[in-house]
Amino acid sequence: MTIKNHHEAAKDSDKPDHLEGPEELYMVKMTEGDIPEVTAIEKACFSTPWSGDSFKSEITENEKAIYLCVKKKEKLLGYAGIWKVADEGHIMNIAVLPGFQHMGIGSLLLENMIRTAVDSEIKSMTLEVRESNVAALKLYEKFGFYRAAIRKKYYEHPVEDAVIMWLDL
Ligand SMILES: CC(C)(COP(=O)(O)OP(=O)(O)OC[C@H]1O[C@@H](n2cnc3c(N)ncnc32)[C@H](O)[C@@H]1OP(=O)(O)O)[C@@H](O)C(=O)NCCC(=O)NCCS
Numbered sequence: 001m002t003i004k005n006h007h008e009a010a011k012d013s014d015k016p017d018h019l020e021g022p023e024e025l026y027m028v029k030m031t032e033g034d035i036p037e038v039t040a041i042e043k044a045c046f047s048t049p050w051s052g053d054s055f056k057s058e059i060t061e062n063e064k065a066i067y068l069c070v071k072k073k074e075k076l077l078g079y080a081g082i083w084k085v086a087d088e089g090h091i092m093n094i095a096v097l098p099g100f101q102h103m104g105i106g107s108l109l110l111e112n113m114i115r116t117a118v119d120s121e122i123k124s125m126t127l128e129v130r131e132s133n134v135a136a137l138k139l140y141e142k143f144g145f146y147r148a149a150i151r152k153k154y155y156e157h158p159v160e161d162a163v164i165m166w167l168d169l
Helices: 031-043 052-061 105-121 134-142
Strands: 025-029 064-073 075-085 088-096 124-129 148-155 160-168
Touching: 025 105, 031 052, 031 075, 052 064, 052 160, 064 105, 075 105, 088 105, 088 134, 105 124, 105 134, 124 134, 134 160
Parallel strands: 088 124
Antiparallel strands: 025 064, 064 075, 075 088, 124 160, 148 160
16 A cells, blocks of 8 residues: 555555545555554553653754544544664654554654665665554564573563564665
């Protein structure tokens, strides 16, 4: 499936079944107006969610950061962010609104992040993920990320090891 930019009409055949309808999915850069919906998804998805201020400084002050959102009509369904560090892309977060997960939106976000990374001359991408997060591990492996290392007790609430993954572009 290919995500459309804001001005292109999506074909029905491009949409996942559960999201079918006259409205199109589109991808935009995150702006300050998106932060309330983003933080609501953060709280619903993570035990130590980022604050609105953290997202605000990411999108207004951090020149290394690129944050994208998927929307349908004006509703924000998911977001993802990377930092460009030299020629590496560090995935900072990716999350989809509960109720809209497992419909292909995470794949759309990751596909777009990888494309953005290639366009930004990033040569490899990396991330950390809880070792129990089966959905996320499957998503990353679907796009070719491989398990490179374990970082012991990296997470809190609950304490858990992180799997460090890399993708060579
Ligand atoms: C991880 C997450 C972003 C995936 O987004 P998504 O929109 O559900 O992902 P997709 O629908 O594109 O699915 C991608 C793959 O993930 C796997 N997957 C998704 N949801 C799954 C689930 N509930 N159980 C098992 N596998 C799942 C599938 O292998 C799927 O591949 P397929 O389409 O070939 O079946 C989403 O589950 C989420 O927001 N989780 C909470 C936040 C989070 O954990 N973020 C990652 C932090 S590292």
